[in-house]
Amino acid sequence: MKDPLRIAVLAVSASIAATLAGCNYVAVQTAPAKVAAxxxxxxxxxxxxxxxxxxxxxxxxxxxxxxxxxxxxxxxxxxxxxxxxxxxxxxxxxxxxxxxxxxxxxxxxxxxxxxxxxxxxxxxxxxxxxxxxxxxxxxxxxxxxxxxxxxxxxxxxxxxxxxxxxWPEFNLFTAGYVMSGQAADSQRFKDGLEWQWRNLDECVGEKIDRRNPDYQRYMRLATTQGKKRVCWNSWIAPHNFEGFFLNLGDMLVKSGDWQLAQKIYANAKLTPEYASWKFAPLLEARIQNAQANVAVFAQPGSAKAGGAAMMGKSTFACVACHQQ
Ligand code: HEC
CATH class of the missing domain: 1.25.40.10 (Tetratricopeptide repeat domain)
Incomplete structure (x- = not known):
């Protein structure tokens, strides 16, 4: 049996609940934002x-x-x-x-x-x-x-x-690096590789030749100022340049393109700081073992199995660029 009073009470409490929920929303939305120091x-x-x-x-x-x-x-x-x-x-x-x-x-x-x-x-x-x-x-x-x-x-x-x-010069790297661990044949990995290439285009202000990516001609663009500073070495990231090419080389190896990877790895040597880079011997080994590493990098968890790990999954994922 319908009880009109009960229905009315229910209706009123439902509307109070809605109002309170609204209050709740408004209170949260109008909370003062933190003011930056x-x-x-x-x-x-x-x-x-x-x-x-x-x-x-x-x-x-x-x-x-x-x-x-x-x-x-x-x-x-x-x-x-x-x-x-x-x-x-x-x-x-x-x-x-x-x-x-x-x-x-x-x-x-x-x-x-x-x-x-x-x-x-x-x-x-x-x-x-x-x-x-x-x-x-x-x-x-x-x-x-x-x-x-x-x-x-x-x-x-x-x-x-x-x-x-x-900030493409900085975050195309971030984005591509994050995707370097995805399966070699996945769209995410391919996008990541494309972002690394585009990072270079952004840094030099033209489309670099992806079949013969000799970076020597761009070395005169090196700077420590403005947005493009993140394309080069600095106090913050003393070996950013070498680390960038190490990762791109690793991603190319993983994609199967080990000969192109060898050319990309070699670009790391163009910066004067290469001489003092702790990971120079590792890069040399990468060039040597590029072909063999195709299978190693494509295998998830190869580091645990005693194989080499791609930079993104390695013990030097950050310090390859940041260690003095
Ligand atoms: C390919 C090289 C590279 C890798 C790998 C890398 N970074 Fe960086 N990092 C940079 C560059 C370039 C900058 C920007 C420098 C600038 O702003 O002038 C930067 C900026 C920073 C800063 C700047 C903070 C500040 O006060 O300005 C910190 C901290 C940092 N990275 C930590 C890390 C950590 C932690 C990782 C690993 C998860 C990492 N980075 C991986 C190159 C790299």
């Missing part, structure tokens, strides 16, 4: 010193100490974008080079979640630095993949594309 604290500057010493010396085992110092600086000034990003970078380094651990434990994957969180803070505080956006995207992709969460993966993918639009 305009200067670095003394604690942040001290933590930065330790941060750079650790990264530039490639001292993976010292990450926990740097993490404590950087996180303390963040807690003191949680609206400092660079501090937040540096915490994010320590987490993503921990994750990226976890092949260095004698026995990686399951919780090493938590670094993806932490990296995503801190890069999200950094992007919110300073949307003008698209390096943060690129790293946010790669952290989201890692998180999505670890947790088998397709929604996060898709968000990560579109964030990656936005980061490329915002």
């Amino acid at each position: 305009s200067s670095r604290s003394e604690l942040a500057q001290r933590a930065d010193k330790l941060f750079w010493n650790t990264l530039h010396s490639g001292d993976y085992d010292a990450i926990p100490q740097a993490m404590e110092a950087m996180t303390a600086a963040y807690l003191e000034t949680p609206n400092d974008a660079l501090t937040a990003a540096h915490v994010g970078w320590l987490h993503i380094w921990s994750l990226a080079e976890n092949a260095r651990l004698a026995k990686p434990t399951p919780t090493v994957t938590d670094h993806a979640v932490m990296a995503r969180k801190y890069f999200q803070e950094a992007v919110a505080l300073d949307p003008s630095d698209a390096r943060f956006l690129g790293f946010l995207a790669s952290a989201m992709l890692a998180e999505g993949s670890i947790h088998k969460d397709e929604k996060t993966t898709r968000q990560g993918y579109y964030t990656l594309l936005s980061s490329v639009d915002a």
Whole structure:
């Protein structure tokens, strides 16, 4: 039997619930955004010193100490974008080079979640630095993949594309590097390889010859200024140039094009800093073993089986570019 009073009560409570839900939405949407700090604290500057010493010396085992110092600086000034990003970078380094651990434990994957969180803070505080956006995207992709969460993966993918639009010279590399671990015959891997080539086009301002990619003629473009500085070596990334060609060579080997890979690897030698690059002998071995590595790189988990690992999955995924 219908009870008009009961129906009326239900209707009223439903509308109150809707209003409350609306309130909830409005309250969340109108919450004040964090206001970015305009200067670095003394604690942040001290933590930065330790941060750079650790990264530039490639001292993976010292990450926990740097993490404590950087996180303390963040807690003191949680609206400092660079501090937040540096915490994010320590987490993503921990994750990226976890092949260095004698026995990686399951919780090493938590670094993806932490990296995503801190890069999200950094992007919110300073949307003008698209390096943060690129790293946010790669952290989201890692998180999505670890947790088998397709929604996060898709968000990560579109964030990656936005980061490329915002700073192609930097984020085409980020994007391609992230895809270097995908199956050699997958569309994602092919896109990644295409992005690496386009990165070179962006850096030199013309289409480079992909059959004969001799970079010698572009060396005069080297700069430490402006957006194109990220195409070359710098204090931040003392061997970026060599690391870029090492990864592109690895991706070409994986695609089967080992002869072209040999030419690409050789470009790393064009920079004066090559002489002091810790990974020069490794690059020489890559050129020597290019043909044999086609099968090795195409095999998932070859590092664990005692084979060589592609740069993106290696113990030098970050320090190939950043170690002094
Ligand atoms: C191919 C070389 C290369 C690889 C690999 C690479 N980076 Fe970088 N990284 C760069 C370049 C280039 C820049 C930008 C330098 C600039 O802004 O002038 C950069 C910027 C940075 C910064 C800058 C922070 C600041 O304060 O400006 C940090 C930290 C960093 N990378 C950490 C990492 C970590 C961690 C990894 C591994 C997950 C990594 N990088 C992988 C080349 C590389």
